[in-house]
Amino acid sequence: MLWGGTVQGKERASLGAEFREVVADMTELLGKPNVSDFFPGLGRFDLQGLLKKMDRLAKQFDGIFEKMIDKRVKMDGDGRDSGKDCKDFLQFLLQVKDEGDTKTPLTMTHLKALLMDMIVGGTDTSSNSIEFAMAEIMNKPEVMKKAQQELDAVVGKNNTVEESHIDQLPYLCAIMKESLRLHPALPLLVPHCPSETCIVGGYTIPKGARVFINVWAIHRDPSAWENPLEFRPERFLDSQWDYSGSDFSYFPFGSGRRICAGIAMAERIFLYSLATLLHSFDWTLPEGKIMDLSEKFGIVLKLKNPLLAIPTPRLSDPALYE
Numbered sequence: 243m244l245w246g247g248t249v250q251g252k253e254r255a256s257l258g259a260e261f262r263e264v265v266a267d268m269t270e271l272l273g274k275p276n277v278s279d280f281f282p283g284l285g286r287f288d289l290q291g292l293l294k295k296m297d298r299l300a301k302q303f304d305g306i307f308e309k310m311i312d313k314r315v316k317m318d319g320d321g322r323d324s325g326k327d328c329k330d331f332l333q334f335l336l337q338v339k340d341e342g343d344t345k346t347p348l349t350m351t352h353l354k355a356l357l358m359d360m361i362v363g364g365t366d367t368s369s370n371s372i373e374f375a376m377a378e379i380m381n382k383p384e385v386m387k388k389a390q391q392e393l394d395a396v397v398g399k400n401n402t403v404e405e406s407h408i409d410q411l412p413y414l415c416a417i418m419k420e421s422l423r424l425h426p427a428l429p430l431l432v433p434h435c436p437s438e439t440c441i442v443g444g445y446t447i448p449k450g451a452r453v454f455i456n457v458w459a460i461h462r463d464p465s466a467w468e469n470p471l472e473f474r475p476e477r478f479l480d481s482q483w484d485y486s487g488s489d490f491s492y493f494p495f496g497s498g499r500r501i502c503a504g505i506a507m508a509e510r511i512f513l514y515s516l517a518t519l520l521h522s523f524d525w526t527l528p529e530g531k532i533m534d535l536s537e538k539f540g541i542v543l544k545l546k547n548p549l550l551a552i553p554t555p556r557l558s559d560p561a562l563y564e
């Protein structure tokens with residue numbers, strides 16, 4: 243989607259692997275406690291070497307972006323036409339940059355920053371959220387059955403899932419919401435920092451303080467949720483909860499000015515992936531394994547042990563899997 247039309251085949255696979263590694267390192271680094279946050283005077287000594295590591299990763303990212311951009315520019319040639327059959331987001335951004343809006347010009351630095359935001363903000367969050375949802379669904383066969391019944395009614399068993407089906411799948415949507423309630427991708431959101439001293443609930447929050455919001459605990463608060471530890475998508479059918487961040491008992495995408503910038507895309511990716519996986523296959527655990535839903539905390543919440551799942555085709559026409 244980002245640059246899928248720019249690189250293909252083996253190059254795409256090896257770039258994907260390199261990229262996943264850099265993103266994983268970046269995510270781990272972002273979640274590391276930094277002594278300098280507590281003793282700002284020590285900041286310049288970079289005692290844990292975090293700045294140095296971040297600098298190295300940023301250069302690695304930059305190298306990958308440069309390579310991609312170069313390739314796209316060459317591919318599109320003079321008239322930007324030869325690559326028109328392989329469109330991607332990078333091509334679109336380059337086009338916007340070249341068209342040059344004089345009031346708010348898009349520079350190469352802006353372009354790279356946008357790619358960076360989408361990658362760091364959108365990859366690990368989406369993939370881990372989908373993995374949690376699959377684990378919860380496999381742990382409750384009745385939920386898998388209900389989701390598949392809904393998919394069979396809307397998509398049909400002789401068809402594949404299309405983006406246009408997504409809005410007709412309320413039960414699947416409830417599964418996504420319930421999974422994000424129990425396993426919010428960013429359990430402490432992204433650290434916030436008030437620009438002015440303010441008072442919240444009787445507590446003074448000084449200007450410049452680092453504020454962590456434990457949305458993971460809020461989503462499990464028994465005073466707001468009935469049987470909070472139970473995975474029950476039904477609680478979201480006909481419910482008032484959405485992703486606007488206006489209800490402080492449910493805000494998996496944050497709230498206010500710094501709310502997730504990619505909600506619409508996250509929703510699409512999450513639902514489309516889940517719908518395709520559940521519509522095409524039945525899923526079981528390897529023989530003798532029991533489901534382990536333990537979580538590993540970091541800036542991004544992950545399953546402690548990656549999910550191992552065995553797919554069995556369930557569609558009538560084998561050609562649909564080609």
Ligand code: HEM
Nearest residue numbers: 359363364367371427431432495496497500502503504508
């Ligand atoms: C299931 C998927 C996702 C979840 C659960 C999620 C959740 C979040 C959360 C909780 C925040 C912090 C909000 C706050 O602190 O108030 C955030 C910020 C952000 N997200 Fe997402 N996100 C997801 C996918 C995406 C995607 C696909 C993109 C981009 C394509 C994206 C881009 C961003 C950006 C740029 C920010 C920073 C916004 C800012 O600081 O102004 N996210 N996200």
